Ligand SMILES: N[C@@H](CS(=O)O)C(=O)O
């Protein structure tokens with residue numbers, strides 16, 4: 319990574335604001351340089367005083383808290399994982415997905431896309447990411463599930479999605495059956511989003527039962 323830093327002349331982000339400024343620059347053109355963004359996110363050293371305002375936990379499920387809308391190019395989201403909380407196996411709506419651990423540890427289980435329904439899904443790898451580690455996935459690499467494996471410590475991660483998305487697919491590990499799922503924001507810019515019951519056909523929600531003012535199309 320150091321060679322890459324030297325050769326690309328990357329300015330090391332000293333603060334979360336520096337990181338966000340670097341990301342705006344990185345996403346100012348339409349081509350996403352995955353290695354560059356990965357390096358930039360790795361170089362930022364997590365400082366809780368900078369991201370605590372976004373980190374809102376829920377006792378029942380992991381939360382998604384919008385930190386920056388990336389000028390319409392990307393979403394930067396702080397995810398909070400209580401002890402033992404995790405996501406279901408899911409896809410990423412054709413987006414680039416970067417995940418940096420800000421606190422604690424997270425376990426990623428990687429799966430192949432199911433070839434046909436009715437078969438147990440194949441787990442192809444398991445990775446543990448420690449504080450400041452960065453993971454990357456997109457749909458061509460497969461599906462994943464993230465968990466906080468600790469039963470005594472919480473975990474926090476910073477996710478960058480480009481482009482932003484509000485629906486993805488979730489999969490049943492035993493059968494490969496998939497269904498559409500809405501991804502919501504538990505808070506935006508540090509403010510809790512108001513509760514609302516959805517009335518459309520999508521009944522699964524990732525990231526907290528909230529309504530963020532935008533109703534996606536029915537599935
Ligand atoms: N992609 C998930 C988080 S994770 O489990 O990777 C989400 O945006 O909610």
Ligand SMILES: [Fe+2]
Nearest residue numbers: 408410415462
């Ligand atoms: Fe994910």
